[in-house]
Amino acid sequence: MWSRLALALPALALLATSAPPQPALAQAWQCRAPANLSRPTPEYPDKGEVRRTPITGYVLALSWSREHCRGRKNDPADALQCGKAMGEFGFILHGLWPQGSGSNHPQWCRKAEPLSRKVVAENICMTPSVRLLQHEWAKHGTCMARKPETYFGAARLLFNALEFPDMDRLSREGEREGTLTAGRLAEEFALHNDGLPESAIRIQTNRRGWLEEVRICLDRKFKPKACAPSNRSASAKAQIKIWRGS
Template structure:
């Protein structure tokens, strides 16, 4: 249950579709029971997975935990486990973010699936080897590769998040209230465009 101080019901001004780079998330977690679905390899190896679809406000204090929600039905978990390969993550996203966006988990995850499945992803294995060939890979270059493959998506609608050691962690796509890409608000910027990044390929 969230603390009262965590509950925020601010007006929605847009959304962020957050994509987690699974090989980096799973590094060192291959035998962690809590990460079994995503990291053990039992149901395959993942590339980008959906961290979440988050409502945004006109300021950093985005809406969250707008109302109390129940435990996700097993059917909803089963329908989305390949998109977000953690039952705990699915429950958390519905409680924290979905509760502010949709009346039902089916509607919330349905919207997230449509957005995620519409994305064309760059060849991440090839991109990961560019620094090894002497071509620096920056956050801006990665954003541009996404933009080149997706009509209507511009590089300024993309945020790249890295770990403290410069490894790719997440790619976030900023969306307007109509769920179309928009320039990311200034307060949401993470890695500067010139930041050099590395991509962990996994096992």
């Protein structure tokens, strides 16, 4: 699937402005956007947070929603993602982040007006949080595109190109055999996506070893590339657990 996307990458900027929302997202096929979505409130950087540095690549950050929603089902702040009224999510898109040299990543490049209800509705099944959509556009998207439609269109194209492994199976195997590692999960992602090497995948866990995110490293042309070393990522041999939900 990923290899087919690579053929279309030269046209990514053009497609991003017009790519329609997919009716059957890989991890939220049953999602139905509410009719009464509100516009988000604007978000601004703190003093010293603005960085307009050159872009050297990107990270596609995928959040494991089951872990995020553990204990949050009745939290009004997470109602769209965790309340199951829109559906039950597996992986969602946390964000598409421009990278810079070292840790000097560009962020908060321009003032961001509140997203329109149309933009929110088009992307709420990919990122089921109005607040998070606004945050990602303000902090990251303004460094990549002039319009939010372009930024989220590119993110949708990348997100929808992914094939996801059977997380329920992996979770149960890990419980039964105790052999699920971060490297094994990265291998599963690579096996399901031609052209996506294990070296381009980072696994993030919480302090108790439960999966929180999968991050995919991309070059300036949105092609997978080896991730830089990070002490925030689980090592390939680290034992991990996957929460299936309740």
